Amino acid sequence: MRVLLIKTSSLGDVIHTLPALTDALEAIPGIRFDWVVEEGFAEIPVWHPAVAEVIPVAIRRWRKSPLKTLRSGEWQRFRQRLHKHSYDLVIDAQGLFKSAVLTLGLKVPVAGLDRRSAREPLASRFYDKRIAVPRDQHAVERVRQLFAQALGYRLPARVGDYGLDRAWIAGEQSGADYLVFLHGTTWVTKHWPELYWRQLAELASARGFQVKLPWGNDAEKARAERIAQGLEGVQVLPKLPLAGVATLLAGARACVAVDTGLGHLAAALDVPTLSIYGPTNPGWSGAYGRGQVHLASDFPCAPCMSRKCKYEPTREDARQFDLRQELPLCFTRLQPERVMQQLQALVGSGV
Numbered sequence: 315m316r317v318l319l320i321k322t323s324s325l326g327d328v329i330h331t332l333p334a335l336t337d338a339l340e341a342i343p344g345i346r347f348d349w350v351v352e353e354g355f356a357e358i359p360v361w362h363p364a365v366a367e368v369i370p371v372a373i374r375r376w377r378k379s380p381l382k383t384l385r386s387g388e389w390q391r392f393r394q395r396l397h398k399h400s401y402d403l404v405i406d407a408q409g410l411f412k413s414a415v416l417t418l419g420l421k422v423p424v425a426g427l428d429r430r431s432a433r434e435p436l437a438s439r440f441y442d443k444r445i446a447v448p449r450d451q452h453a454v455e456r457v458r459q460l461f462a463q464a465l466g467y468r469l470p471a472r473v474g475d476y477g478l479d480r481a482w483i484a485g486e487q488s489g490a491d492y493l494v495f496l497h498g499t500t501w502v503t504k505h506w507p508e509l510y511w512r513q514l515a516e517l518a519s520a521r522g523f524q525v526k527l528p529w530g531n532d533a534e535k536a537r538a539e540r541i542a543q544g545l546e547g548v549q550v551l552p553k554l555p556l557a558g559v560a561t562l563l564a565g566a567r568a569c570v571a572v573d574t575g576l577g578h579l580a581a582a583l584d585v586p587t588l589s590i591y592g593p594t595n596p597g598w599s600g601a602y603g604r605g606q607v608h609l610a611s612d613f614p615c616a617p618c619m620s621r622k623c624k625y626e627p628t629r630e631d632a633r634q635f636d637l638r639q640e641l642p643l644c645f646t647r648l649q650p651e652r653v654m655q656q657l658q659a660l661v662g663s664g665v
Contacts, residue, residue, distance in 0.1 A: 315345045316399060317465075320416055321407040322371055323352040325575025326599065329582045330453045331407055332362055333474025333602075334461040339364040341467035348399060350416060357557045358579075362477050369395050373412055396420060405464050406441065407457055409433045414440035425464035431456075454602045474602065476582040480564045483583060487565025492524040493657075494563060496571035496580070497541065498534040501621045503593040504573045506648070509639040511541045513650035514570065519545045521658070526551055526566075528559055528576075568661050570653065577601050586660050588653065592644040593618045607660055609653065613644035 317338075321331045328351060338345050346366040349359040353370040360368055371392060376383040383389050396416075404424040406413050409432035417424045417440055428444035429435035438444050445463045447456050454474050462469040481488050497511050518525050525548045527538040535550070542548040554562065563569065563580045569587040571577030573594045578601055580587045586605035589596065595617040596608040610617070615625050623642040631637070635646055 315342055315402050316366070317345065317347050318350065318396070318399075318401045318404045318420070318422070319347045319407060320350045320404065320413050322350060322373060322413055322416075323355065325355055325358075326578040327408070327453070328352075328355045328358050329476070329575070329578040330599075330602070331457050332358075332476040332478070332582060333454055334407070334457045335362050335364040336475045336477035337458055337470055338461055338465055338467070339477070340470065341462075342465060345465075348401075350396075355556070357555075357560075361479075361483065361560075364477070367399075371416070393419070403464065405461065406437070407460060409437050411437050413437065417441075425460075427460060450598075452597065452602060453599050473604070476584075476603065478582055478584075480583045480585070483560050484564035485561055487561055490565045491567050492526050492565075493518060493661075494526050494528065494566045494569045494580070495541070496569055496574055496576045497527065497537060498530055498576075499572045499574040501573075501593070503618075503621060503623050503642050506572050506590050506592070506645050507640050508537055508540065509636070510645065510648075510650045510653075511537075514653055515541050515545055515548050517650060517654040518657075519547050521654075523547065525549065526562065528554055528562060568657065570657060571601070573599070581606050588657050588660055590645070590648055590653065592616055592642055592648070593620055593623070595619065605660070607656060609648050609656060611644040611647045613647050616644040616647075618644075 321328055347364050348367040348369055349365055350369045350371050351359055353372050356368050356370045359365045401422045404417055404420055404422050406426040409427045411434050414437035423442045425443040426441040428446050429438040431447045432438050445460055447459045458469055458474055499505055515525055527542055527550050529535040529538045538550045542550050563585055564583045566585050569580045569585055571587055571589045573591055577589050581601035581603040584604060587601055588607045589601045591610040596610055600608050627637055640646055
């Protein structure tokens with residue numbers, strides 16, 4: 315059986331799809347998936363044994379210059395790849411209008427979320443098989459349920475298995491002894507204050523830990539350099555491709571992360587990870603897997619699920635906290651000393 319899977323982005327969403335592939339391969343031996351994914355994440359699907367081919371798509375780039383995309387023939391070549399193989403089923407696991415449009419013209423049954431379950435209800439109109447999956451649960455479990463219903467098997471009663479070979483991905487890093495601090499993320503509100511990262515690095519350095527700081531853009535590089543400045547054993551890494559970051563994470567003893575796609579990658583690689591949540595809800599999209607510890611703020615307005623902090627600091631807040639360096643204030647409930655204590659327990663547990 316060959317299935318065309320559409321799950322284009324983001325990094326976390328792509329990673330959250332992997333356990334569903336493991337379920338399907340276990341239930342239907344020999345099943346193979348061709349995966350349509352954003353070009354920036356095309357390295358990930360090939361790590362899973364159920365994936366036969368990866369079909370990169372560039373929706374983000376194409377939307378910026380649609381005429382250029384058409385004239386260059388890039389869109390036509392992408393469509394030709396979709397028709398290269400005969401499929402038994404198409405699964406749109408994204409549930410968005412942009413992903414549903416990619417199924418147009420394929421003479422194959424298309425399965426996806428129904429209008430109450432999809433992030434964009436309009437997408438369900440493109441599907442032949444509309445599947446109801448309750449929203450109020452973790453994203454990994456939602457995708458697993460979608461696949462089980464689409465392909466007609468009973469969902470295994472166990473924690474999802476990403477199906478990745480950590481030792482193979484780690485390569486020469488396997489067995490190394492270092493921590494990784496994943497300090498970069500997208501929303502401004504999801505950033506643990508830089509002051510806290512610096513203090514955590516100081517605590518880790520004083521306890522003899524080796525800490526590695528990856529980065530993905532100039533702002534993250536500058537922050538990493540400020541965090542590491544003058545601290546023995548705290549290293550700012552050169553810029554790494556996604557595969558290089560995966561190798562780094564796979565070899566780590568443990569990670570500390572904010573709510574970021576790389577934190578989900580660490581979880582997928584079965585790396586013990588302490589994840590810090592302010593405005594977001596780990597019950598819906600937290601790092602999923604074994605050895606995953608969530609520290610979620612209990613600030614009155616958390617989780618707000620907002621990209622912009624709407625909390626107005628009080629006079630008491632101004633007396634207690636540095637409003638230039640400790641924003642958003644939901645993270646003041648997750649101080650570096652508490653994080654260090656939890657990190658030591660995680661590392662010491664030998665998970």
